[in-house]
Amino acid sequence: MYLAEFTLKNFRSCRDTTVTFQRGLTLIVGENNSGKSNIIDALRLSTPPLSGRPTRYFEADDDPSFGSRDDVELTARFAGLSHYQEGQYMALVDAEDGCLYYTSRYRVEADLSQRERRVPLVGRAKAVDSEPELRARVNHVYLAPLRDAQRELDSARGSRLSHIIKYLISDDDRDDFLAKAKDGFEKLADHPVVTNTRNDIHRHVDNLTTPVRPQRVGLGFELVRLERLTRGLRLKMAEHGLEPADIADSGLGYANLVFMASVILELEHAPDSELTLFLVEEPEAHLHPQLQAVLLDYLREKAEQSTRPDDAEPARRIQVIATTHSPNLASAVGTTNIVALRTKRELAPVPAPVNGAKVASVKANEPAMRATTVALALADVGLKPDERRKIDQYLDVTRSELLFTSRVTLVEGIAEAVLLPALAKHCVLVPKLRGDETEEQREKEKQAAKAAWGRYRASSIINVGSVDFAPYVKLLLWSAGDGIRLVDRLAAITDRDPVLPEIIEEREAKRTKAGKDGAERAKEPKPADRKADLEAIAASLDASGILRVAEAPHTLEADLLTPAGNEPVLRKAYLKQHPLSEAKWEEKIEGDDPARALYLALYRDEKLISKGEFAHDLAGLIKDGYPFICPEYLADAIRFV
Amino acid sequence: MAPPPNGLIYSPDQLALIEKPGSRMVRACPGAGKTQSIVERFIRRPGLEGDRLGVALISFTNAAITAVHERCQDYPQLLRAPNFVGTIDGFINRYIVGPIYTARRGHPPSFRDTWETTPGRVYTSTVKAGLRLRLAWFSFAADGEATLVRRRIPGELRPQTMSAVKDVMDGITAEARYKWRSLTRAGFVDCEYARHLMTGYLVDPVLAGRLQRRFAHRFGEVIIDEFQDSNDGDVALIRFLEASGISVVMVGDVDQEIYGFRQTAPGETGALAGLVEAGEPLDGNYRSTPAICKVVDSLRYGDSADTPCGPYKDEPRPVYVLKITGPAGAAKKITALAAREGFAAEQIVVLSHGGSDARRYAGAGKPLGSATTTIERLAQATAIIRDGNGKPQDRARAMALFESILRESAGGFADLHDNDFFEACRITQRQFRAGALRLAWRVSPYEATPQEFRDAIKSGIAELGWDKRFPDIAKKLRVTKDQKWKHIPAAGNPDALAYSTVHGYKGLQSPAVALVIPKARDGGIQEGVSNWDCGARHETRRVLYVGASRAEQLLVLVVHDSQHAAVTTILTRDGVLYEEA
Structure with missing residues (x-):
């Protein structure tokens, strides 16, 4: 069995939030x-x-219901139960x-004890639990974000090591160890100390x-117990070839890994556990980026x-649920295993009167909002397998922040990615x-x-590196039904790459030269209309309002x-690459329509x-x-984002 | 695993029951250590060692359940899932009716033992003026077809009720059916209706297949105590479990089958007998003296004989026959006789087929009578809850009644099924029970006037902060003008002996038992004597058999003059060592 779905009602920022989980890692x-x-x-x-x-x-502030006094309700649905x-x-x-x-x-009433407050229920009908003893068979292990792993590994009271050792040794080994320890202690009893x-x-x-009744004093070791002996054990580690040192000296990153390994070890031996949710908050907190991916794979x-x-022993299944704001980790696991959180702003409920107190008047003009x-x-997300694979591969390689920002500009190549910020800052958002303004207007x-500009800077420019935007648009504009998507604004900057008559002629000529005739001479393919395709995707996702496809009439350059008035600057840039080719530049942009001319030249x-x-x-x-x-199409896209 | 109880050595037959894996049906005579043995089997799990499946121990009496709980005190995990210890009704409700009903109806069923604790349980019939009826007096078929069951009407109301309904039977059964339908539709399920639902589920091939698979992965064995008490629904369940691949161990004594009114027919338990292999019978009686064993043999249909082998196997004491002409002075005579034999009054229990007989012969005065007004009923329930010496099941029943009366005063929520009710009241079932208990302990009803009792309940509700939830409580608890309790129990006689019906004492035992065989009337225990006499197989005879076999050392047959000759003749005929007191 695994946790398939979790619904939070009225819990902190979650008014009615449902999260779905993958069997292994989410x-x-x-x-x-x-x-x-x-x-x-x-x-x-x-x-x-x-x-x-x-x-x-x-805790009291777990109830965000703004005084509506609705119960907090957390419902977990576990699916995939074995026959057993x-x-x-x-x-x-x-x-x-x-x-x-x-x-x-x-229940959120103020005067309840922790015990009275919580009502455990089962089933879709939320009925009283007739076998509450089974509840502990689904449990969790929690790893906090900023954990002092070293202290937790070594603390004498409830040391993890001594805790784990009992799972790992046989009864015979334990008895032997204790017998040897006893021998040792007996020998030590004769030591001068x-x-x-x-x-x-x-x-x-x-x-x-002696004046009253003589007494004898003895001094010996107390009864040897495994936990007491193993409490003294300390993990030591070092890089290969070096003398192992205290784990504190090996850097917190490794101490964390050792700690997690010890938790996994404990999980594997937990008695009577059907499922353990391994809750890891921000595993990146103490880990080097390379270790983050290693950890996740592990x-x-x-x-x-x-x-x-x-059949023979409890399932002891482990399901990992981790949180992160590291694009590094997110990119490494692939989209199937990711749940992205977004915030929705909505009207806050009107507070219900408490014990006849007056209802706080809500000003009609300022409805309270909450996130x-x-x-x-x-x-x-409705992605085809190859589309998903494409995105996952892209993420894995680029570690991009695709999934982390709410305003995104998709571009085809490095040229747009480099130029857009400069254009935005110096040409558009000025x-x-x-x-004839007053000083004040000017300042404003x-x-x-x-x-x-600040807002634009906070958005992301994602260089897809190809013209196939469709999977990205599908992903970013997808909504589970309530209109909330990965992005609030999405601009896609693409080139029309028009198939001009000259181009058709040249292709025909090429084909003729290659000796293909008649039937084999395929018709000129219908030119792709990328803008229309992307807009159709947005329309199908009911997201036309938040997508702007900015299309270069020919191609960016x-x-x-x-x-x-742009020509001189462009010429300057061109000459930086080709200092001796000023004549060539002039030749290429000759005519009534220099853009068209340059496009053909580039083709x-x-x-x-x-x-x-x-x-x-x-x-x-x-x-x-x-x-x-x-150019206007780019300025429009920049302003839109 | 729990170690065996101190000093207990099991006989080979008992060990066979404890240790042999797999299905079996074992016949056990009274006092054969049956309960001990099945509890031991439950703990040892023969054939299931190292397996993760649970064992269910299902009983019809509370005695076995109490015994398991005592035995497993230090091993509470044995009483938890995947194991189950409880009544067959609890088993059916938890694993079959509860889950399926909930999935289909969208809310869990509100289980009740009887209709006695549901809203509208007492009503004034519209069929005939002034006729007060209770839903619990009827038996209902799966479609709600109602039958008035005479035996369920309390004795003092029976004659007048039966004569009032005589010529309007069709009308009152139609009315009862209508009420039953609205209750079942609202989500209430009593034991009888639960069996109907279960029967329906078990014939649906898809549901049955799924249930069978789940049972097979939950339980490795089901132990059924007192299997002879199963009715047709129970039999269907036992067969279903066996067909699921679960080993079924049944222990009982067909001669102790005294629940004919639960619709058992001997033929059905007979049919069960062929289901699994028969185990070695337990016919060593560890409970009683040889003379008592002999009476028990004589009372049993057929000619099997028990071997006394317990601590009293060598006691020469005979069975005593005490001839009486009525209940007056009977308790004194019983006490004197027991004292002469060395037994204190506290060691004696008076048993009879009818509850009022037992009470009167024990010298405990007139029965409580059944209250008719809500306040009287609440007062009775309160008194039982507060009586520390009462039987747990009586107190549980009283608690259920107390709660149901409280719920009837919950304004618009009164008719809601449990889940909706508790949600509407913003209260959990546990909190409701705790609050009801606190209310019951506020005032001793019969030490106060009805008015004072009502005020105490009312102010208690206010103190709990429940006055908004139960606004109608004062209206419900109407006090009559004369301000007197009508059903105040007679002041207890300090010399009264402990008493019980035979049914209520099933599964228990006592050093000294006085078994009452009262004056010949229509129906009832005197038929037992004639059936005993002519060797017939009949429930009335089995009631005597169960009653007599409760005795460990001293059995006094308290026989009315009119039955005396017949009883002594049989005792002589069957060679029972007896003496006239």
Whole structure:
């Protein structure tokens, strides 16, 4: 069995949030304050800790209901029960869908004790639990974000090592170890340290007691117990070839890994556990980026390995649920295993009167707003397998922040990626001054432009590196139904790459030359209309309003020529690459329509311009203050985002 | 695993029952150590060692359940899932009816032992003026077809009720059916209806297949105590479990089958007999003296004989026959006789087929009578809850009644099924029970006037902060003008002996038992004597058999003059060592 779905009602930022999970590993990604910790906290409240010692209790501020006094309700749906589990949970399993539903309802009335507050319920009907003893068989282990792993590994009280050792050794080994320890202690009992101390104490006691009734003083070791002996053990590690040192000296990153390994070890031996949710908050907190991916692979592997037949022993399955705001980790696991959190702003409920108190008047003009968490399980996005693979591969290589920002501009290549910020800052999001403003208006305009630039800067430019935007648009604009998507604004900048008559002619000529005739001479393929295709995708996702497809009439470099006055700067950039080719440049842009001319030239000679270099040089020139006008289609996309 | 109880050595037959894996049906005579043995089997799990499946121990009496609980005190995990210890009704509700009903109806069933604790349980019939009826007096078929069951009407109301309904039977059964339908539709399920539902589920091939698979992965063995008490629904369940591949161990004594009114026919338990292999019978009687064993043999149908082999196997004491002409002075005579034999009054229990006989012969005065007004009923329930000496099941029943009366005063929520009710009241079932208990302990009903009792309940509800939830409580608890309790129990006689019906004492034992065989009337225990006499197989005879076999050392047959000759003749005929007291 595994946790398939978790619904949080009225819990902190989650008014009614449903998160779906993968069997093995689910990574919850989102910005700060998007609700990641709330989901983990709610899972900690919903399931008992494996250790039996709760670390999270319901608190008054877990109720965000703005005084509506609705109960907090956390419902977990477990699916994929084995036959054995269905039998074990037969009094509780839903007779129709075969799932197990556990609800923890928290009543928010102020005067209740922790015990009274929590109402454990089962089933879709939320009924009283007839076999509550089974509840602890689904449990969790929680790893906090900033954990002092070293202290937890070594602390004498409840040391993890001594805790784990008992799972790992046979009874015979234990007895042998204890017998040897006993021998050792007996030998030590004759050591001067012991005998001298004893004799000295005895001398004093003797003086005191002999007049009354003589006493004898003995000194020995207390009964040897495994936990006591193993408490003294300390993990040591070092890089290969070096003398192992205290783990504290090996850097916190490794201490964390050792700690997690020890938890996994404990999980594997937990008695009577059907499922353990391994809740890891921000594993990146203490880990080097390379170790982050290693850790994730390890966790995922453990989760996979934990699926085994459960006829003879408990399933002891491990399901990993981790949160992160590291694009690094997110990119490494692939979209299927990611749940992205987004925030939805909605009207706050009107507070219900408490014990006849007056209802606080809500000003009609300022409805109270509140943010609630929406979870987007990317496994549910309608992507074809090859589309998903494409995105996953892209993420894995680029570690891009695709999944982390709410305003995105998709571009085809490095040229757009390099040029856009420069154009935005120096050409588009600049104060609009006509010259007759007052100083105050001027200042205001400047501030507005600065703010606009700040917002643009916070958005992401994603270089897809190809013209196939469709999978990305599908992913970013997908919504689970309530209109919340990965992005709020999406611009896609693409080239029309028109198939001009000259191009058709040249292709025909090429084919004729190759000797293909008649039937074999395929018809000129219908030119792709990328803009229309992307807009159709947006329309099908009911997201037309948040997608802007900005299409270059020809191609970026050519269309930069369109606004009058840009030519000198472009020429300068071109000459930086080809200092001796001024004549060639003039030849290529000759005519009534220099953009069209350059487009054809670029079609015919791909090496005419090194697009990346050209963009870098041009951006440099713009930054240096050379006058340049942004083509309208790009300016529009920048403003939209 | 729990170690065996101190000093207990099991006989080979008992060991066979304890240790042999697999299905079996074992016939056990009274006092054969049956309960001990099945509890031991439950703990040892023969054939299931190292297996993760549970064992269910299902009983019809509370005695076995109490015994398991005592025995497993230090091993509470044995009483938890995947094991099950409880009544067959609890088993059916938890594993079959509860889950399926909930999935189909969208809310869990509100289980009740009887209709006595549901809203509208007492009503004034519209069929005939002034006729007060209770739903619990009827038996209902799966479609709600109602039958008035004479025996369920309390004795003092029976004659007048039966004569009032005589010519309007069709009308009152139709009315009862209508009420039953609205209750079952609202989500209430009593034991009888639960069996109907279960029967329906078990014939649905899809449901039955799924259930069978789940049972097979939950339980490795089901131990059924007192299997002779199963009715047709129970038999269907036992067969179903056996067909699921679960080993079924049944222990009982067909001669102790005294629940004919639960619709058992001997033929059905007979049919069960062929289901699994018969185990070695337990016919060593560890409980009683040789003379008592002899009476028990004589009372049993057929000619099997028990071997006394317990601590009293060598006691020469005869069975005593005490001839009486009525209940007056009977308790004194019993006490004197027991004292002469060395037994204190506290060691004696008076048993009879009818509850009022037992009470009167024990010298405990007139029966409580059944209250008719809500306040009287609440007062009676309160008194039983507060009586520390009462039987747990009586107190549980009283608690259920107390709660149901409280719920009837919950304004618009009164008719809701449990889940909706508790949700609407913003209270959990546990909190409701705790609150009801606190209310019951506020005032001793019969030490106060009805008015004071009502005020105490009312102010208690306010103190719990429940006054908004139960606004109608004062209206419900109407006090009559004369301000007097009508059903105040007679002041207890301090010399009264402990007493019980035979049914209520099933599964228990006592050093000294006085078994009452009262004056010949229509129906009842005197038929037992004639059936005993002519060797017939009949429930009335089995009641005597169960009653007599409760005795360990001293059995006094308290025989009315009119039955005396017949009884002594049989005792002589069957060679029972007896003496006239």
